[in-house]
Every structure is written in C-alpha cells, then in structure tokens.
Amino acid sequence: MSEPLAYAAVEAIARGTYGRLVAYLASRAGDVAGAEDALSDAFAAALERWPADGVPDKPEAWLLHVARNRMIDAARRSQVRQNSERLLLHLAEEARKVAATHEQFPDERLKLLFVCAHPAIDPAARTPLMLQTVLGLDAARIAAAFLVSPAAMGQRLVRVKAKIREAAIPFRVPGPREWDERVPFVLDAIYSAYTTGWEHLAEAWSAHRGLAEEAISLGRTLVQLLPSEPEARGLLALMLHCEARRAARHTSRGEFVPLDAQDPALWSRPMMAEAEAHLRSAAAFQRMGRYQLEAAIQSIHAQRAATGRIDWREILLLYEGLVRIAPGIGALAGRAVALAQADGPAAGFAALEEIPAGRVVNYQPYWAARGHLLQLLGRKDEARSAFGRAASLTDDPALRVYLLQRTADRH
Template sequence: MNDPAAHRAAERAARESYGRLLAILSARTHDIAASEDALADAFARALERWPADGIPDQPDAWLLSVARHRRLDAWRHTRVQDAATQTLLLLAGEVDVGAADGAAVPDERLRLLFVCAHPAIDAAARAPLMLQTVLGLDVARMAGAFLTSPSTLGQRLVRAKARIRAAGIPFEYPQARDLSQRLQDVQDGIYAAYGTGWDDVDGADALPRNLTAEAIDLGRILCSLMPNEPEPLGLLALMLFCESRAASRRSEAGAYVPLDRQDMARWDPALLAQAEECLRRASGMQRIGAYQLEAAIQSAHCERRVGAPVPPEALVALYEGLLALRPSVGAQVSLACALANARGPDIGLQALDAIPADEVASYQPFWAARAHLLAAGGARAAARQAFDRAIGLSTSAAVRAYLNGMSERL
C-alpha cells in the first residue's frame, strides 16, 4: 500500500531520531554495526506496516521496540546467550510499556558521541564516526569533508565499530582525567556536523537532514551537561553567530552573498543575542579556548550591524591567538585575509605563500582568498588562474557562479 503520510512519518523519524535510537540500541550491546542493521530493519518494517496499521502515536518508541526485538531474534537464531542478551531480554518490553503511557524516548546521543571519542579509536575515525552514528550521514557525503576517498573512510568506520565492540568500550561519560581530550573530540564532531549542514545550503542532498539544527541542539545539550566548561559555550556561540546570518547567505534569486555584502536586516537578532550571551558566560569563566576565540571573531564580524566595526588589527590579533591555541590551515588562510584587510594585499599574499603548498593544493578557501588578494593587488592574470582553481574545487553551484563572475570582471 502506498501511503504518502506513512512514508513522510518514517522519513521524519529517520531525520530527527536516528541518532537517539541508535544510541539507545548500542548502549546495551556495545555493537554499533549490529544496532544499525536492526534499526534499518525497523524502518523497513515501518514502511510495510504503517500504511496498513496507521502511524503509531509514538513512532520513535515503535521503531525502537521493533529494532530491539529484531536484535533479540538474531541472537536467538545464532543461539548466542551472553550477559548482553539477558539484559536485552529483560529490557525488550521497556519501550512497549513506554509507548502505552506516552513516555518519550530518552536522548542518549551525547553518550554515544563520547564513545566515538574514546582514545582506543583511531583519531582520524572519531569525527566521521560521530557523524555517521549520531546523525546518520553516509560515507559518500562525508568523504570529501575529511579529504579522503569513500572506500578509505568506510574501512576506517568499520574498524572503529569493531574496536568499540571488541574492547568493550563503556557507554558512559568520561572520568575527569579523560574529559579534556574527549570533550575536544566531541566538540569537533558537533562542529563538523554543523559545517556539513552549512555547506549543504544549496540543497543538493536528496534527503535534507537539517544538520545545522541537529548540531545546535547537541551543542545546547552539551552545555547543559557541562555547565562549568567554557568551551561548549564557545562552540554554541560560534554556531549561533553563523546561524543568525543563514538567511542572508543567498540573495532572493539564490546567488551567493559574501559576508561583507550581506543584508544585515536579514540577520536574526534573537540568535545573535543568544550567541553573545553564551560568549559572555564562557568569557566569565576565564579559561580561553579555540572555540571561544572563533566565536569572538564572529562576534566582531557582526558588530558592524550596530555601526561599530572592529578595527582590522583587532581581528588580526584574534586570528593570531587562535593559531597559537589550535593551528590549522583554515586559521592560517583566515589570518592572511585579516592581514590583507589591515595592512594591504601584499602582506596577505606573503602570509598565504608561507603555508606549505601540499597542505593547500586542494583547499578551496586558499585559492579563493589568493584570487581575491591577487586581484586587489592588480595581478589580473594570476588572479584569473587562482579563480579557475577555486572554481574547480568548489562544490557549491552558487559559489562557483560568484567566483566566475569575479573572474570575468577582471
């Protein structure tokens, strides 16, 4: 039976609740891969049953109950009986009871994020593992963001899931001695999720997942979980500053609009106020961190809405502080642009030239920045070559059109 309403309900559950469901299933068994299979079976069953039986009052609870029973059936079939099986046998009816009395499915996503950040897991696999397990992103979509091929990334993720099960990594929040590094990895995973959704502004994904909202939601949960940690507040402030400008990133016709040309009337004042408050609270704890500095940079960019732009040298100082705390190619490129704005394009180009060539060969922001600075300095032929390189590396049609227009005007 083809029931559009049932299909929409299943898609909405997949988009909004996949990570919550997978986290609960995985927490009992420490087997993420098997839990993913059980959850996939549950969604397939929903598409079969909901058109005939109707959409349940608690779709999440229905899916979790079916997935748990599918997992138990698999154990019974293989005659595996261990402590985890016995635990699941006792818990199998939990969600059925919860569905009857309207109880909500608990949110265990942050617990799963900390599992993915465990030091026993390869560092290169942690952030993509978070994105796949908690937000349901597929390997093909993530590979480009992590500068690797889908096959290589897929192998990393398979190994990471096997490692979690084999090592019996506990599904719990880390002890104080382990908190700093794992918190950093969790924050990086959340920000990677936000960046993936931010980059998808053109809507090329066939199944939009509203990743920016998911990431902000996780950021809020992290702040409530760790109210005395300043960096989660810095991360949340950073995402809120960026999100406040989301509506102004495209013109009415869909054309790309750079930050310095955006219509400030389209910025969201409520989100800006929330971001400033988060940054103020983080600053009050007097433990500076990279996400707080990034948020401060965004705050500085937003000050022109009240007619008080931050002096260019102040932005240079902020980027220098960010590089001192957490060096990255992105921060180096941004510092070069800040230097160009404060001291001229030649100084900015010198800073770009100081970055090792192999680190920026395929880094689109570097070539876009280089093209703009070359054009500002009058080197038109070199600027056109850099624009061509940036256009070729751009995944956004709107950004390609903008850069092509800049090149043609030369």
C-alpha cells in the first residue's frame, strides 16, 4: 500500500471517529487524558505500520487494540491506581470481542459529553473540553478561539482531565431525576461554542471562524444521541436559524447589517428548512424549554422571507414565555424591544427600565436596545450616549462602526 493512501486512511479515521474512540476508551477507564494519550500512540503506530502492512480490515478495532495495550502498560507503571488494571483488562476483553465479531464498538460520546459538562467541572473548561475530546480539535486552535494563550488553555485542560480521573467523575448518562439538572449544562456548553464563533464572523482572519460550524456539528451529534430531548433539537434549530443569516449579516464591504434590515434573499433556505423541521419535531414532545423558545423567536424573524413582515406580537408572546423560564438579561432586553414594536416605544422603554441597573453595566445589547428606544421616543441626547456606551462594549469592529453611526442618527 502506498504511503499517501495509508496516511489518508489514518486522517479519515482521526477526523471521523476520533470522538467515538476517545469516548469509548475514556468511559471504560474513567480517564480522558489517559485515553487521549493511548489513542495518539495508536495513531502513531498506524502511521508507522499501515504503509507497509496495509490498512487493516477493521481499522478502528486495530486502533482500539493498540490503545488499550498502551493503557494497560500505563496502569501497570502507575502504582497509585490499584483498581484501573482490572477495568482495563475488562476493556481489553471487550476490544477483542469488537475485533473478532463484526460488531461496531459502542458509542459512548453521550457519556463523554455529560462528563465534559459535569457541574463539578470548571464552567470555563467545559466547552473547550468538549471541542477537544468529542470533536478532536487541537488545543492551540481552541486557545485561539477563546482568546487565551495555548499554554494557558493547555494547562486548563490538563487540570480538568486530572480532576475527572482523580475525583472519579463517572461516565454515565444521568437518570431521569437528574436529567433536567444536567442536560442544560451540555446544551449551554455547545451554545457557548456557537456564540463565541458567531460573534466574530466579520473578522475573516479570526480564529473564531469555524467554531460556529463545529458547534453545529456538536449540536447534530447531540440530537442523534438524544433523539427524545426536545431542547437538543431546539438548540440545533436556534443555531441553524442564526447560521442561515451568515451571508446577510455583513455587506460586501464588511459593514454590519442588523437583522431587521437584512436582505432575506441572502438567507440560506436549506438551513432555515432544517431548523424548522427540528423545531416541529421538538414541538411534538410538548415540553417547552429555553432553546425551543429562542429558536421559535428566530423562526418568526425567518418568516419575513416569505411574508415580508415580522409578527412582533407573536415574538412578544414567545419572549414572555422565555423570561418566565429563563429570565436572562438577553431575554429581558429582547422582550423590551418586542414590546416597543408591538405596543409602542414608551411601553418598551418602561420594560427596559425595570431591568436592574447592576445587571446591564457591561451588556452591549441592552445599551443598543436602549439607544434604539430612546431614539424612537425622540430623546436624542440620551440615545446618542446609550449608543456610545454600546459601541464601547463590543469587540466586533463592524458592529462598533454601526453603533457609532447610530450615535449620529438624525431621525
């Protein structure tokens, strides 16, 4: 077999099944770092052997076989972990069975996702940990996306993986009683990857780009793994609706275009259709949740492509539901804007004024909304200063330019 072919085979597996391989090994050994180390040894062995011996019949089983041998060796060298060897021998037995029969090895990515988003894990590390272990993104890329140095991100990831092992965080899918408490952590970590990517779409050079797509593929994985959790579909629908507008969000010169002013012809129809399909199947479960509501709000905006208008009354209703179950600052500000559209700027502004001042100090969308409503009320000086405040709170250059232009609005 030629070297390029063998390399291509290794690369395809690394891209396609890395997360499944790590999840399988880590869940058996209770050790993410150990699983990753063993797996990278196995990939190195494959790069060495496959060009000469040919790609094995079942390459994943071959990799698992090599990796579990590495893990058993490592467990024998370490004296601290008395129990692990027994576990690993069990793993070896399983890996042998997978290789001997033609069974697929079990998909344990869901357990891995629940470990990554376990409440005992540092919240700042949850999303990076998912990206690294489930999608196989390298630490340098994750570091760039989260605006920290590769060394700092590397350290953070090493620390959480050690905690998973030392504190024995279990690889399990939570039972029904813990379900509602634990699922949001997984959803939030995925959404946080998406928003980190989304906020920086304007910067062509930004390392954030691409993170939005990775988040969507995590979202798809989650829907696959949790077919009967409506909120997983809600989250995916929300991300797809936002992603559908990627091309419309900036002019060809890179200027920011707010949602209401976007040209719907530029929105991606296939993504919108996929989002709607997920939202419909989520609704069938009749278990409303934060992500379904947020996706439904985006769905009303999306209808403008067909009807040419925005049903603000409907959006307001959805925001009322949202602030009841998840009264985040974004939901409260969104509700105020919807109220202004439905019942006039004075009503909207009053709702905005009810949000406690301490919560909005650094929240850019609040100040932009405030500027907008003050402008509608004809309070120009106050509007100008609110837009100025909003502009100073964003790190997106295109959005900053847009907000600064609004400080000069004359209408």
